[in-house]
Amino acid sequence: MKQIFHIAYRELNSFFDSLTAYVLIAIFLGFSGFFTWIYGADVFFLGQASLDTFFTVAYWSLFIFIPALTMRSIAGELKAGTLELLLTKPVSDWQLILGKFLSTFLLIGIALTPTLFYYFTLWGIGPVDHSAIILGYLGLLLMSMVYISIGLLTSCLFSNPIVASLTALSIGIFFHIIFDVLAANFVGFTGSVFSFLSLSTHFESITRGVVDTKDLIYFFSISFFCLYSSKMILSSRNLQV
Amino acid sequence: MDIVVEHLTKRYGPQKAVDNVSFRVKAGEVLGFLGPNGAGKTTTMKAISCYINPDEGDVKVGGYSIKEHPEIIKKNIGYLPENNPLYQDMNIIDFLEFIAKIHGIPKYLIPERILDMVRICGLEGEKHKLISELSKGYQQRVGLAQALIHDPEILILDEPTTGLDPNQIVEIRELIKRIGKEKTVILSSHILAEVEATCDRILIINNGRIVVDGTAEELRKQAAGNEILKLGIQGGDVNDIFENLLNLDTIDSVDFIDIDKQLFEVQSLKEETSVKAIFDLCVQNNYYISELTPTEKKLEDIFRQLTLH
Numbered sequence: 001m002k003q004i005f006h007i008a009y010r011e012l013n014s015f016f017d018s019l020t021a022y023v024l025i026a027i028f029l030g031f032s033g034f035f036t037w038i039y040g041a042d043v044f045f046l047g048q049a050s051l052d053t054f055f056t057v058a059y060w061s062l063f064i065f066i067p068a069l070t071m072r073s074i075a076g077e078l079k080a081g082t083l084e085l086l087l088t089k090p091v092s093d094w095q096l097i098l099g100k101f102l103s104t105f106l107l108i109g110i111a112l113t114p115t116l117f118y119y120f121t122l123w124g125i126g127p128v129d130h131s132a133i134i135l136g137y138l139g140l141l142l143m144s145m146v147y148i149s150i151g152l153l154t155s156c157l158f159s160n161p162i163v164a165s166l167t168a169l170s171i172g173i174f175f176h177i178i179f180d181v182l183a184a185n186f187v188g189f190t191g192s193v194f195s196f197l198s199l200s201t202h203f204e205s206i207t208r209g210v211v212d213t214k215d216l217i218y219f220f221s222i223s224f225f226c227l228y229s230s231k232m233i234l235s236s237r238n239l240q241v
Numbered sequence: 242m243d244i245v246v247e248h249l250t251k252r253y254g255p256q257k258a259v260d261n262v263s264f265r266v267k268a269g270e271v272l273g274f275l276g277p278n279g280a281g282k283t284t285t286m287k288a289i290s291c292y293i294n295p296d297e298g299d300v301k302v303g304g305y306s307i308k309e310h311p312e313i314i315k316k317n318i319g320y321l322p323e324n325n326p327l328y329q330d331m332n333i334i335d336f337l338e339f340i341a342k343i344h345g346i347p348k349y350l351i352p353e354r355i356l357d358m359v360r361i362c363g364l365e366g367e368k369h370k371l372i373s374e375l376s377k378g379y380q381q382r383v384g385l386a387q388a389l390i391h392d393p394e395i396l397i398l399d400e401p402t403t404g405l406d407p408n409q410i411v412e413i414r415e416l417i418k419r420i421g422k423e424k425t426v427i428l429s430s431h432i433l434a435e436v437e438a439t440c441d442r443i444l445i446i447n448n449g450r451i452v453v454d455g456t457a458e459e460l461r462k463q464a465a466g467n468e469i470l471k472l473g474i475q476g477g478d479v480n481d482i483f484e485n486l487l488n489l490d491t492i493d494s495v496d497f498i499d500i501d502k503q504l505f506e507v508q509s510l511k512e513e514t515s516v517k518a519i520f521d522l523c524v525q526n527n528y529y530i531s532e533l534t535p536t537e538k539k540l541e542d543i544f545r546q547l548t549l550h
Binding site: 002003006007010013014017018080081082084085086087088089090091092 | 287290291292312315316318320322324326327328329330331335339340342343344345387
């Protein structure tokens with residue numbers, strides 16, 4: 001257990017050392033702030049104390065940022081040879097995968113923390129639906145969890161970070177939008193299958209303020225599947241150099 | 242802790258990198274692992290340090306199998322991989338601290354261990370630098386420091402001196418020798434002099450198989466064959482001396498090395514020595530010996546002889 005934290009801590013530090021973290025946080029806050037408060041369907045335009053706009057912007061920007069964060073996690077270690085260094089220390093394959101997962105997840109958490117100011121500001125200017133906002137954050141975290149796991153899996157599959165990142169993005173886009181579009185075009189059983197597969201369906205149901213076990217099972221099972229596959233690939237050491 | 246390698250086989254596709262290799266390293270021994278590039282040294286070392294799974298066979302370290310108890314073995318092994326991978330974006334102290342934590346060294350002991358490592362590996366002047374800013378020699382020392390920080394009983398070093406300058410090579414060798422007094426060390430190299438200088442025992446591996454297992458002395462003896470002497474005789478006509486030498490019973494062949502300086506290469510018959518006969522010859526004919534050097538076969542030649550087919 002401790003190993004996971006040590007690995008995550010080191011990884012998180014390297015995000016900050018390499019400026020990746022600062023750039024990510026700056027862009028994320030810039031984008032979300034701009035659209036939430038200044039431009040388009042912002043809070044003042046809507047005239048409601050709601051953070052729906054923010055959640056939509058975050059929903060899209062995290063989707064794009066996460067593959068860029070995870071693309072190097074295993075592929076980079078493999079290329080630099082440090083994977084061998086780590087795995088010959090008392091670290092199991094699971095601990096390594098979970099450590100990598102946790103580091104990116106924490107970074108997303110850190111990027112989301114300053115946006116709590118939006119919430120407090122909103123609280124000051126109007127009646128806020130607290131549970132909707134809290135669940136909105138929960139939805140973002142669950143969604144990040146899924147995309148980080150997909151990103152880790154592609155990083156295990158491809159040694160080239162760009163390929164890993166693009167693959168993660170294209171797998172992600174199915175969950176993000178394509179299944180949703182398909183669901184709208186099919187009726188009956190096929191339609192409901194696509195609707196169930198679509199991440200946006202589950203995300204929206206959570207941000208609407210309803211936490212259904214079905215949604216939680218959806219997020220956790222995709223993450224588990226991806227993390228487990230990553231672990232199996234790592235254990236087989238059939239990584240492409 | 243003993244290391245027992247039993248019938249280890251590892252394939253990469255159709256090619257066998259290691260083919261049914263078995264050997265044993267006793268606790269406290271310094272074993273040199275020699276072989277040309279691509280012989281299977283690195284693969285064997287990776288298997289011992291639990292990085293790759295062998296296709297067949299097993300490795301037992303202190304009685305624990307790499308398949309069943311890798312976590313116990315990993316705790317007792319310090320491994321310096323080939324090419325010495327390090328986190329380039331960390332500074333030395335942070336990096337060593339990370340490794341120490343991963344090894345589960347108690348928190349209060351970590352600063353002490355790091356300082357020990359910095360001292361032992363001669364990193365005092367550089368300790369706050371980023372690893373990417375260090376020269377190759379210093380990076381190699383950091384590699385050694387990370388392998389040693391948890392005071393392992395077994396040290397596995399994969400080509401620890403590649404890419405270093407001669408001074409650094411000597412320093413690293415000294416360091417390995419010092420460490421080797423207390424620990425079991427397996428060291429791979431394709432440089433013979435290095436292995437001879439540091440190791441108790443030599444294992445030569447070629448095309449995935451062990452071809453020689455023994456000390457440097459045994460290795461020499463095994464390949465030595467007939468006695469060869471470099472001989473200089475003065476005080477007589479060079480052709481007479483040549484004739485006389487050829488007439489000696491124990492001598493197989495005589496060659497000129499340098500006619501002007503009257504130097505010969507004398508090869509004795511199998512399991513015979515000609516030194517006394519040569520001396521007697523000189524006394525009888527009033528010659529005098531200007532040089533008499535037994536020519537040893539160099540380890541390099543033995544190595545080439547063993548691995549070139």
